[in-house]
Amino acid sequence: METVFISNLKNLLDALAKDMDVYVPKKTSEHYTFTAYDPNASCPVEFNDIRTCEPVKEFFFPVRESAAVYPSPSQPDEIRPFAVFGLKECDLRSIEILDKVFIEDDFVDPLYTARRDKMFIIASDCTEPGETCFCNIFGSSGHPQAGFDLNVAKIKDGFIIESGSQKGRDFLAANSNLFADAPHAAVGERDENRKKTLNQLEKNNADLKFDASLKEIVEDIDDTEIYDKAAETCIECQACTRVCPTCHCFYLYDTSQKDYFAKMKMWDSCMRMAYAAVAGGENPRKVLGDRMHHRMLHKFVYFLERYGLDMCVGCGRCVDADAGGMDIRNLFKQLDEQRKAKT
Numbered sequence: 001m002e003t004v005f006i007s008n009l010k011n012l013l014d015a016l017a018k019d020m021d022v023y024v025p026k027k028t029s030e031h032y033t034f035t036a037y038d039p040n041a042s043c044p045v046e047f048n049d050i051r052t053c054e055p056v057k058e059f060f061f062p063v064r065e066s067a068a069v070y071p072s073p074s075q076p077d078e079i080r081p082f083a084v085f086g087l088k089e090c091d092l093r094s095i096e097i098l099d100k101v102f103i104e105d106d107f108v109d110p111l112y113t114a115r116r117d118k119m120f121i122i123a124s125d126c127t128e129p130g131e132t133c134f135c136n137i138f139g140s141s142g143h144p145q146a147g148f149d150l151n152v153a154k155i156k157d158g159f160i161i162e163s164g165s166q167k168g169r170d171f172l173a174a175n176s177n178l179f180a181d182a183p184h185a186a187v188g189e190r191d192e193n194r195k196k197t198l199n200q201l202e203k204n205n206a207d208l209k210f211d212a213s214l215k216e217i218v219e220d221i222d223d224t225e226i227y228d229k230a231a232e233t234c235i236e237c238q239a240c241t242r243v244c245p246t247c248h249c250f251y252l253y254d255t256s257q258k259d260y261f262a263k264m265k266m267w268d269s270c271m272r273m274a275y276a277a278v279a280g281g282e283n284p285r286k287v288l289g290d291r292m293h294h295r296m297l298h299k300f301v302y303f304l305e306r307y308g309l310d311m312c313v314g315c316g317r318c319v320d321a322d323a324g325g326m327d328i329r330n331l332f333k334q335l336d337e338q339r340k341a342k343t
Helices: 009-017 089-102 110-116 166-174 184-204 214-220 226-231 239-243 288-307 317-321 328-342
Strands: 003-006 021-028 031-036 064-070 082-087 119-124 150-155 158-163 250-256 261-267
Touching: 003 009, 009 021, 009 119, 009 158, 031 082, 089 110, 089 119, 089 288, 150 166, 150 184, 158 166, 158 184, 214 288, 214 328, 226 288, 226 328, 239 317, 317 328
Parallel strands: 021 082, 082 119, 119 150
Antiparallel strands: 003 158, 021 031, 064 261, 150 158, 250 261
16 A cells, blocks of 8 residues: 655645545534535534444435436436545445445446445544444454545644555545655554554453354344343334444335326335335234344344355444444343353
């Protein structure tokens, strides 16, 4: 990877904004959210020390979109190139997971692909992981290692920039006047910061070390009251699946306008009672605890068996968002305790 130094993030973002739309993190109350970048704005550029509260999937898998139109065929809208700054390692891993779903060899979603192809990814190191972050149990070190065009690491006097793709290298070459060689001491400072972040993650999640994989833990416990007990405080808000960066279920519905009919595509949630309903009104998962169980099986068993990846990146968004106090980490521990009791 090519490594360079820049003292001011605005110069980097201004250069990107000449050729594409740019989205940056903005602190709102206790959380970061994405907002459109305005090169003419006087407010300073913010470096998000932790991931945003909203998932990156919204950029290429929107909540609601038109999938088809009759009688005139529908073509995807022309997508302007865009860059997203501030994506973390958990975000990049979530994109890898969604790519498996929407860009398979035997099926390519043109709506997803149209946006995905125009995206320029500017990742950044985590420096202040939250109490709900548990990405390290899935092998993350707290800083991006692949899947980005550029990565930004904050140090005392500026920022270390790494290229991670040909697009990233081309951008650095075309804007070489903005960058300087990265001093050895600056790279060393970045590496020390990364060690501190990983140490903090390991400290926060010391009680999530198991002697079996999550697949084994979830798959081994089938007849259990743990899910029904957890469901007692769940209010079925579906926030856990909405903010999850890897949940990708959607449903199609028809709508009619004055001169055309449209097939709409909209996010769905396996936590919704009617999600599993079939013709005739039957529903194999009417009970909320059963829906929780299915969600865990999908994330840690079924998806892993099909794609070789856990469908969880440990970002902790579901823990932050759940209005009923549901914490997936507690499910891990309870299931593991029951598994051990069986042996």
